[in-house]
Amino acid sequence: MGILHETFFDVAPDPTLACALEGVAQLRAFEPDTIIAIGGGSAMDAGKIMWVLYEHPDADFFDMAMRYIDIRKRVYTFPKMGEKAYFIAIPTSSGTGSEVTPFAVITDEKTGTKYPLADYQLMPNMAIVDTDMMMSAPRGLTSASGIDALTHALEAYASVMATDYTDGLALRAMKLIFKYLPGAYDNGQTDVKAREEMATASTMAGMAFANAFLGVCHSMAHKLGAYHHLPHGIANALLITMVMRYNADPTPRKMGTFSQYQYPHTLERYCECAHSLGIVGKNDEDTLNKFIDAIEALKERVGIKKTIADYGVDEKHFLETLDNMVEDAFDDQCTGANPRYPLMSELKEMYLKAYYGK
Numbered sequence: 001m002g003i004l005h006e007t008f009f010d011v012a013p014d015p016t017l018a019c020a021l022e023g024v025a026q027l028r029a030f031e032p033d034t035i036i037a038i039g040g041g042s043a044m045d046a047g048k049i050m051w052v053l054y055e056h057p058d059a060d061f062f063d064m065a066m067r068y069i070d071i072r073k074r075v076y077t078f079p080k081m082g083e084k085a086y087f088i089a090i091p092t093s094s095g096t097g098s099e100v101t102p103f104a105v106i107t108d109e110k111t112g113t114k115y116p117l118a119d120y121q122l123m124p125n126m127a128i129v130d131t132d133m134m135m136s137a138p139r140g141l142t143s144a145s146g147i148d149a150l151t152h153a154l155e156a157y158a159s160v161m162a163t164d165y166t167d168g169l170a171l172r173a174m175k176l177i178f179k180y181l182p183g184a185y186d187n188g189q190t191d192v193k194a195r196e197e198m199a200t201a202s203t204m205a206g207m208a209f210a211n212a213f214l215g216v217c218h219s220m221a222h223k224l225g226a227y228h229h230l231p232h233g234i235a236n237a238l239l240i241t242m243v244m245r246y247n248a249d250p251t252p253r254k255m256g257t258f259s260q261y262q263y264p265h266t267l268e269r270y271c272e273c274a275h276s277l278g279i280v281g282k283n284d285e286d287t288l289n290k291f292i293d294a295i296e297a298l299k300e301r302v303g304i305k306k307t308i309a310d311y312g313v314d315e316k317h318f319l320e321t322l323d324n325m326v327e328d329a330f331d332d333q334c335t336g337a338n339p340r341y342p343l344m345s346e347l348k349e350m351y352l353k354a355y356y357g358k
């Protein structure tokens with residue numbers, strides 16, 4: 001069609017600032033009016049950062065990475081995007097939902113600092129969700145990113161920012177993931193239907209958490225992944241059911257800021273999720289137990305191990321880094337939307353349980 005184009009393909013998982021700077025040098029030389037980011041969450045996030053650096057070479061990451069419970073109410077004005085280039089995201093995993101979210105994470109490899117940028121300016125102008133792009137995803141990626149999407153739906157549903165709009169998206173995403181993740185895992189190269197439904201589920205869960213945000217499972221998974229190099233979806237898988245038990249405690253405590261309810265109701269919220277999946281117990285506690293059993297069974301079905309130790313994370317190194325992980329997790333952008341406001345000691349206890357499995 002005579003459209004001039006260039007390709008940058010050198011993005012490693014958990015992208016670095018060095019990678020984004022390399023990409024942006026190419027962007028500045030070529031001066032495109034459209035950027036197409038094709039790949040998993042890592043490639044799409046790296047693409048978003050290159051887009052920011054291309055449009056605003058002087059933007060300060062420290063300012064842009066400032067944390068707000070609700071990024072719609074920030075005092076720092078994020079630079080306006082889209083004046084030089086239109087941004088299209090095409091996911092190849094199902095997934096992160098990055099194609100429809102206002103988030104991108106980049107790591108400064110020199111200092112180890114992670115910049116989790118969050119602003120609606122970072123929303124891609126267009127998302128193309130095409131099953132053909134996901135057929136080649138290996139099993140490990142299929143299961144890890146599938147459980148990541150499930151965690152997005154669960155955390156968005158339990159979030160203090162959840163609304164009727166995000167609830168519908170989250171519930172439907174959960175239903176599709178329970179039904180289709182095993183097929184996508186078993187026969188990913190041929191089961192087009194399972195891939196298609198997982199792609200839909202991932203993008204719907206992305207739309208839910210783009211608006212309702214996440215919770216402490218993601219806060220803790222971000223740090224576990226960063227300190228111990230576990231894939232993002234695996235880190236979430238190792239923590240999610242523990243966080244659900246923690247959040248479901250009905251005893252009144254300090255709740256997240258600006259919660260849209262008057263008393264702890266997360267147990268009931270998880271029961272609504274369970275009921276929509278056809279899981280019903282004798283009472284709410286029993287329903288939660290059955291729901292957690294079903295999530296554990298799904299994880300096992302798609303080859304996910306039980307504990308952090310099972311993934312070969314050295315015990316000594318884990319314990320040495322634990323206090324820093326706890327502090328960083330408490331400080332993560334996702335903590336503010338969690339339905340139960342955590343104490344650092346509680347985060348630590350959950351990390352230890354996830355490590356040893358008890």
Ligand SMILES: NC(=O)c1ccc[n+]([C@@H]2O[C@H](COP(=O)([O-])OP(=O)(O)OC[C@H]3O[C@@H](n4cnc5c(N)ncnc54)[C@H](O)[C@@H]3O)[C@@H](O)[C@H]2O)c1
Pocket residue numbers: 012013014015039040041042043045092093094095096097098101102103104105133134135136137138141144145148232233
């Ligand atoms: N921006 C957001 O809203 C958001 C949300 C969740 C996670 N994330 C980030 O996304 C990253 C994880 O993304 P991911 O789970 O998609 O994995 P990924 O992008 O890190 O990819 C993992 C590996 O799979 C390969 N791969 C991707 N698609 C493939 C395909 N179709 N066929 C064969 N190989 C393929 C990649 O090349 C890479 O080697 C993390 O850095 C996480 O922090 C971002």
Ligand SMILES: [Fe+2]
Pocket residue numbers: 096148149152218232236
């Ligand atoms: Fe995630």
